[in-house]
Amino acid sequence: MKVRVNVMLKEGVLDPQGKAIGHALDVLGFHGLGEVRAGKLIEIEVPAQNEEAAVEQGEAMARELLANLVIEDFTVEVVS
Amino acid sequence: MKVRVNVMLKEGVLDPQGKAIGHALDVLGFHGLGEVRAGKLIEIEVPAQNEEAAVEQGEAMARELLANLVIEDFTVEVVS
Numbered sequence: 001m002k003v004r005v006n007v008m009l010k011e012g013v014l015d016p017q018g019k020a021i022g023h024a025l026d027v028l029g030f031h032g033l034g035e036v037r038a039g040k041l042i043e044i045e046v047p048a049q050n051e052e053a054a055v056e057q058g059e060a061m062a063r064e065l066l067a068n069l070v071i072e073d074f075t076v077e078v079v080s
Numbered sequence: 081m082k083v084r085v086n087v088m089l090k091e092g093v094l095d096p097q098g099k100a101i102g103h104a105l106d107v108l109g110f111h112g113l114g115e116v117r118a119g120k121l122i123e124i125e126v127p128a129q130n131e132e133a134a135v136e137q138g139e140a141m142a143r144e145l146l147a148n149l150v151i152e153d154f155t156v157e158v159v160s
Contacts, residue, residue, distance in 0.1 A: 038121070
């Protein structure tokens with residue numbers, strides 16, 4: 001099964017990349033935007049029999065490698 | 081409204097970052113993984129009245145700045 005791990009900076013953690021993207025969008029003519037935040041997503045084909053096991057594996061991988069839990073939150077969803 | 085733009089490398093485009101993540105996960109004990117692909121996600125608070133307009137704005141921003149359409153695909157979804 002394929003899981004998707006979404007990793008975002010926690011609320012309140014400064015996000016200079018998001019700020020830069022927001023500024024660039026404003027320059028390009030997209031005015032009036034609110035907060036812009038950037039994160040990563042990782043899609044992984046896991047050897048799981050069911051959705052529950054797939055999500056568990058995705059969460060374990062996020063905790064151990066994909067997310068820095070001091071400053072980042074993650075969510076895991078099954079894609080297919 | 082808040083939209084989320086997911087940007088991934090197109091099928092067939094080499095993804096060294098994904099490969100490196102897959103290798104690191106294997107070293108950490110997550111064996112038997114299939115393909116691993118890395119992408120970015122950008123959450124943007126847009127000044128739209130309805131979901132349709134929000135998605136349209138997200139798509140326009142993806143085309144103009146967030147995605148490199150030569151090598152990347154994107155999807156846009158409304159988060160809230």
